[in-house]
Every structure is written in C-alpha cells, then in structure tokens.
Amino acid sequence: MKSIRLAVIEDEESHFKLIRRAIVKGLPEADIFHFRDVGEFFESFQQIRPDIILVDYQLPGINGMEFLDRMRAARSEAPIIMITGQGDEQTAVQAMKAGAADYMVKRPEFFLLLPGSIEREIRRKKERMWAERSLRASHSFLEIANRHSAMGPLLDEFAAEIQRIAGCDFAGIRIPDDEGNVVLLACAEQGEGFPEAPSPHSLPGMCVNIVTGAVDSRLPCITKAGSFYTNDATRFFAEMKEKMAGSFCLHCERLGYKSIALMPVWVKGAIMGLIHVGDHEKNKLPLETVSLLENAGMVPGSAISRVQMGEALGRSEKRLGFLSARLLQAQEEERKKIAREVHDSIGSSLSAIKLGLQLRVDMLGKGALTAESLGALVSVAQSALDEARRIMADLRPAILDDMGLLYTVTWLCAQLSRVCPRIRIEQVIEAEESDIGEHLKIVIFRIFQEALNNIAKHSLADRVEVSLINGQGTLELIVRDNGRGFDGFAVSGKKKSEKGLGLTSMRERTELSGGSFSVKSSRGMGTIVRASWPAEKG
Numbered sequence: 020m021k022s023i024r025l026a027v028i029e030d031e032e033s034h035f036k037l038i039r040r041a042i043v044k045g046l047p048e049a050d051i052f053h054f055r056d057v058g059e060f061f062e063s064f065q066q067i068r069p070d071i072i073l074v075d076y077q078l079p080g081i082n083g084m085e086f087l088d089r090m091r092a093a094r095s096e097a098p099i100i101m102i103t104g105q106g107d108e109q110t111a112v113q114a115m116k117a118g119a120a121d122y123m124v125k126r127p128e129f130f131l132l133l134p135g136s137i138e139r140e141i142r143r144k145k146e147r148m149w150a151e152r153s154l155r156a157s158h159s160f161l162e163i164a165n166r167h168s169a170m171g172p173l174l175d176e177f178a179a180e181i182q183r184i185a186g187c188d189f190a191g192i193r194i195p196d197d198e199g200n201v202v203l204l205a206c207a208e209q210g211e212g213f214p215e216a217p218s219p220h221s222l223p224g225m226c227v228n229i230v231t232g233a234v235d236s237r238l239p240c241i242t243k244a245g246s247f248y249t250n251d252a253t254r255f256f257a258e259m260k261e262k263m264a265g266s267f268c269l270h271c272e273r274l275g276y277k278s279i280a281l282m283p284v285w286v287k288g289a290i291m292g293l294i295h296v297g298d299h300e301k302n303k304l305p306l307e308t309v310s311l312l313e314n315a316g317m318v319p320g321s322a323i324s325r326v327q328m329g330e331a332l333g334r335s336e337k338r339l340g341f342l343s344a345r346l347l348q349a350q351e352e353e354r355k356k357i358a359r360e361v362h363d364s365i366g367s368s369l370s371a372i373k374l375g376l377q378l379r380v381d382m383l384g385k386g387a388l389t390a391e392s393l394g395a396l397v398s399v400a401q402s403a404l405d406e407a408r409r410i411m412a413d414l415r416p417a418i419l420d421d422m423g424l425l426y427t428v429t430w431l432c433a434q435l436s437r438v439c440p441r442i443r444i445e446q447v448i449e450a451e452e453s454d455i456g457e458h459l460k461i462v463i464f465r466i467f468q469e470a471l472n473n474i475a476k477h478s479l480a481d482r483v484e485v486s487l488i489n490g491q492g493t494l495e496l497i498v499r500d501n502g503r504g505f506d507g508f509a510v511s512g513k514k515k516s517e518k519g520l521g522l523t524s525m526r527e528r529t530e531l532s533g534g535s536f537s538v539k540s541s542r543g544m545g546t547i548v549r550a551s552w553p554a555e556k557g
C-alpha cells in the first residue's frame with residue numbers, strides 16, 4: 020500500500036494527465052484519486068480519507084473559496100493546495116486566509132515544484148498533528164499532577180495515561196532505589212502482564228543504562244533525548260546476546276515484548292527515572308510516539324519530584340515534632356538530674372561546711388578552735404569544688420573550648436577505651452581545626468559522643484574506626500564498628516516511649532546544621548554512622 024493518499028479535483032483531462040505524470044515521477048509513494056467535479060469528490064471523501072487535496076480554483080459550478088468553506092464545514096484536516104491557470108495575488112491571499120495550505124499557478128515550473136510542495140504540506144500536517152497530540156498529552160499529565168499529592172495514585176494514573184497515549188500493552192514508571200536497581204513502581208497493562216522479576220536489574224540492562232545516561236547516543240535505537248526504542252526486540256536481543264554473552268538483562272524478551280521503549284524522566288536537567296512502554300506486536304512504537312512521550316514526560320518528572328519533596332517534608336516534620344517533644348522531656352530529665360547531683364554532691368558538701376563552721380564558731384566562743392579543726396573543712400570545700408567542675412564539664416565540655424575539636428575527638432576515643440578496654444580504636448583525622456566552623460564543633464562533638472555511647476552501650480564491638488576528613492568540598496565524620504548491628508525497621512517500629520533519642524537527635528543536629536546524616540546497620544554486620552557537611556568556604 021502506498022503511503023500518501025492524494026485527491027486531485029481537476030475537470031480538464033489534459034491538465035490532470037500532466038499533474039499525474041509529475042506526481043508519479045516526483046512522488047512515487049502517492050496513491051492518486053482523480054475527481055472531475057466537487058460533487059463526485061464529496062461522495063467518496065469519507066471513504067478515501069485523503070492525506071492531501073489538490074483542487075483547481077475554477078471548477079464548474081463552484082470556485083475555490085466555496086470549496087474551502089465546504090471542507091471547513093466537513094472538519095477535514097487534510098491540507099488543500101489550490102491550483103489556478105492565471106493566478107492573482109489577492110485571490111492567493113484570500114485562499115490562504117480561508118485555510119488553503121498553498122496556492123500554485125500553472126506555469127511551466129509548476130509541474131516540477133508540485134511534488135515538493137505536496138511533500139512539504141504533508142510534513143507540516145504531521146508536525147501540526149504531533150504538536151497537538153503532544154499538547155494534549157502534556158495537558159492530561161498536568162491534570163493528573165494537579166489531582167494527586169500521594170506518590171502511589173500519582174504514578175498509577177501516569178502509567179495508565181502513558182499506556183493510553185502509546186496505545187501499547189504495557190506502560191510503567193521505574194525509579195532507581197538506593198542500590199541502583201531500577202524498580203518498577205507503577206504499571207498499567209493489558210492482557211498478559213509484566214510480572215516483576217525478583218531482582219530484575221542485578222545484570223546490566225538498558226533500563227540502568229538509560230537512567231545512568233550510559234547509552235551510546237550514536238546507536239540508531241537511541242534518540243537525541245537519550246531514549247531507547249526498538250520495534251523488533253527479537254532481533255535486537257539476539258544481537259545483544261551475542262555481544263554480552265548472557266550478562267545482559269533480557270527480562271523484556273522473556274516476556275515476549277517485541278516493541279519496547281525506555282524514555283528518561285527528567286527533573287531539572289537530571290534523570291530521575293524512566294518511562295517503560297512495551298507491546299507484544301512489532302512496530303507499535305514509531306519514533307513519533309517516543310518523542311511525544313519524551314516531550315510530555317517532563318510533567319511526570321516535576322510532579323514526582325514535588326510529591327517526593329512533600330513526602331520528605333512530612334517525614335521531617337513528624338521527626339521534628341517527635342524530637343521536640345522528646346527534647347522537652349529530656350530537658351526536664353536533665354534538670355532533675357542536675358538538681359539531684361547538686362543536691363547530693365555540692366549541696367551535701369555545703370551543708371557539711373555550714374555545720375562545721377557553726378561548730379567552729381561555738382569552739383571559737385569557748386576558745387577551743389584549733390588549726391586542725393579548720394583544716395578538715397578545707398578538704399570538704401575542695402571536694403565540693405571538684406563536684407562543681409564535674410557537673411560543669413558535663414553541661415559544656417570545657418575541653419572543647421580549651422583544646423579544640425580534634426583533640427577532643429582523640430580524648431573521647433581514649434575515654435571509650437577506658438570504659439571498654441576490649442575495643443581497638445583506629446582514628447584517621449585529616450582536617451585542620453581552623454577549617455571547622457565554631458558552630459559545627461559542638462554539633463560534631465555531640466554526634467561523636469552519642470555514636471561512641473551507642474557503641475559502648477549496644478554494639479559488643481571489638482573494633483571501631485573513626486574518621487574525620489575535610490576534602491573534596493565536604494567535611495565528613497564516619498564512625499564504624501564491627502559489632503552486632505541492629506535492624507533499622509525494628510528500631511523505628513518501637514513504641515515512642517521505648518525509642519531512644521540518640522539516633523534521631525544525631526540526624527536532627529546534622530540536618531539543622533546544614534549537613535546530611537545516615538546510619539547503615541544490619542544484624543551481625545556492624546554499624547556505620549556517617550555525618551557530612553559542605554566544607555565552609557574560607
């Protein structure tokens with residue numbers, strides 16, 4: 020079947036023959052339908068559905084302008100090229116205004132120019148239709164984006180809409196997880212589905228390549244925007260098998276998909292995931308559809324990232340709420356503890372001094388006061404002073420102000436060794452005291468102190484590695500132990516009253532001071548606490 024359906028309405032047989040000869044020569048892919056008058060044309064119009072119409076301006080009983088009116092009323096989208104024996108400029112302008120795509124005068128060069136003009140108008144029509152489809156797709160994506168603030172329903176609706184636009188059996192949205200697996204998060208499918216393999220991307224695959232931007236853009240299956248598409252997957256995968264010798268993920272092939280496309284989902288110039296489309300038939304994904312989804316695919320990217328940010332904000336607000344409640348409680352507990360300590364230590368020493376002094380005043384009255392009896396009070400006063408120093412050191416570590424953070428880190432390690440002699444500690448410090456802002460020093464001190472407290476309290480480790488490194492624009496503190504580790508889910512699932520404050524407050528201290536925090540741990544595999552901040556510009 021030829022690819023262009025051309026209707027020619029021309030009453031003069033000799034003219035039509037010349038036109039036909041020009042078209043057969045210059046545009047062999049055109050199928051020509053000839054009509055001698057407009058009535059004949061309208062009778063078959065719905066049946067032949069022409070891609071383009073060539074019409075003589077002066078036909079018996081109707082002129083070009085009237086013909087254009089009738090075509091508009093019939094809601095035809097086919098471009099119309101008007102031809103005329105003696106053209107005048109005014110009629111040409113009028114015809115173009117009324118919707119004609121071109122207006123050509125039958126001069127000698129007309130037959131030479133005609134095939135090019137037809138081709139151009141068909142191309143324009145395709146571009147116009149593509150732009151309209153693309154606009155409609157963006158519009159429907161925007162509507163979906165506006166409707167949802169939760170990730171699940173948002174992705175589900177996007178997937179369903181993508182499937183509808185592509186007209187394929189399967190459409191899905193994939194986003195990489197922390198391990199780099201490009202996980203299928205939502206899909207819409209018709210007929211046989213797309214069951215997820217247990218670990219679909221432990222092997223290198225096109226999905227991973229697209230997400231990491233690692234595709235060779237010179238390959239014919241890769242578009243300018245970095246999407247992959249094939250309309251004959253069997254052939255593509257056969258070549259892939261030969262080249263990669265089994266070390267390439269061929270999941271789509273096993274499921275029988277013949278037409279496959281993978282289009283990146285962009286957010287602010289970075290790829291955050293991909294749109295995955297597939298069909299069990301060949302040739303279901305023309306480049307046009309791929310570029311349409313690439314174009315409209317900008318909307319899902321920003322919507323997904325907006326929802327991700329909203330969810331992260333919600334989580335952070337919840338954490339902050341929990342933390343501030345716990346902080347108030349901790350503050351109260353701390354006050355009670357200080358009051359008890361002041362009462363039990365300094366308070367009792369001062370009471371002893373007061374009683375002793377009263378006794379000495381009496382002795383003085385009786386003339387029995389001796390130097391030894393006064394001397395005994397000095398050692399009580401000294402122990403009150405020592406207690407006061409200890410309490411102050413707990414409240415604000417003077418060592419941090421006096422000796423600096425780097426020394427204090429070493430000092431805290433020595434304290435841990437004293438409390439847990441079985442633990443061997445290795446330290447790597449590659450930072451200068453002057454590189455670390457004053458406000459960060461107390462933050463790092465508290466995080467480090469809590470990480471070591473946790474090791475002493477929970478880890479049963481015998482080896483700890485500590486590093487504080489300022490390099491490549493980042494100041495990073497890492498505390499790693501080889502202890503029994505813990506299950507993060509089990510800890511976060513604990514009741515509020517049973518939950519410790521340490522991990523949460525380490526995270527909040529880091530994030531409130533502009534850094535990022537992570538804890539990696541699993542049972543039997545030790546624990547890694549990592550806090551990092553962008554290095555301060557000198």
Ligand SMILES: Nc1ncnc2c1ncn2[C@@H]1O[C@H](COP(=O)(O)OP(=O)(O)OP(=O)(O)O)[C@@H](O)[C@H]1O
Nearest residue numbers: 473474477478502504505510519520521522523546
């Ligand atoms: N280094 C570690 N090794 C093993 N388990 C750990 C380690 N760090 C934390 N945990 C586990 O994580 C839990 C939460 O730690 P977190 O510091 O938040 O609370 P806590 O130490 O129990 O109490 P708090 O810090 O408020 O005194 C601990 O109860 C412990 O089970």
Ligand SMILES: [Mg+2]
Nearest residue numbers: 473519521522
């Ligand atoms: Mg703790």
